[in-house]
Amino acid sequence: MHRKQWTRIFAKYGRTEALDFYNRYKEELEFDIISEPDEGLVMVKTREHARNTLFYMGEVLVTESKIRHGSTVGLGLVKGSDEEFSEAMAFIDLSFKLEKFTAELNEILNTLKNIEANDVAERTEKILQTKVSFEMMND
Template sequence: MDRKLWTRVFAKYGRQEAIDFFLKYKEELDFDIISGPSEGLVMVKTREHAKNTLFYMGEVLITETKIRHGSVVGTGLVKGSDNELSQAMAFIDLSIKMEQFTTELNEILNTLKNVEANDIAEKTEKILQTKVSFEMMND
């Protein structure tokens, strides 16, 4: 499973689904907490295209959780102050790395991908409604 994809989809569209998954399966998978939910700041790096150089725009508040099962570590890092989502994301990361509950995760992920596609379609439709038709203006 592509980590970049599932983290984006769960963080943006599936907060409650991630937390529900964590609460449902946390008793079925033994894990140790390396570090509980803790807040911190992360520097945001971006590229300035005129000179093609990197610079730091500023800081973002994050919440990070790390859990472990044997030698496998799951990390949950989310923007803002959200302890529950951070724990759930760490558990999902651990589950994916251990290849546990993948069927359930794929079902949830497919549902959230549909939600994302509908959201993008709605936003696109709103943008297209405000588009100016220059041919009409010439008449």
């Protein structure tokens, strides 16, 4: 699974599962800490639709941590202030890069994908209850 996808699923639906995975497997994979979890900023670059140009709309708070196994670096980057989750995500990133615990991770992600699908369906259904159904007076 692409990192774009698994980071989204864990970030939105799998904080608890990420922490559980980290605590279960962290002793089974040696790693050094490059940087402890720390807060920082990501500047959001955006495309506007009037002239199709780019601009910076502002910064968002993130927590970042980095770990290393040999020359492979695991990056943990999460929204807001959340040290534990950042550490867990760094470990998961390292695991994916080293192709370790892949079956376990995929099993977790498959469960989370179902949760995501249900959540999107529920949110969509709720929002659509506010969709206007126009009726012409002379129909």
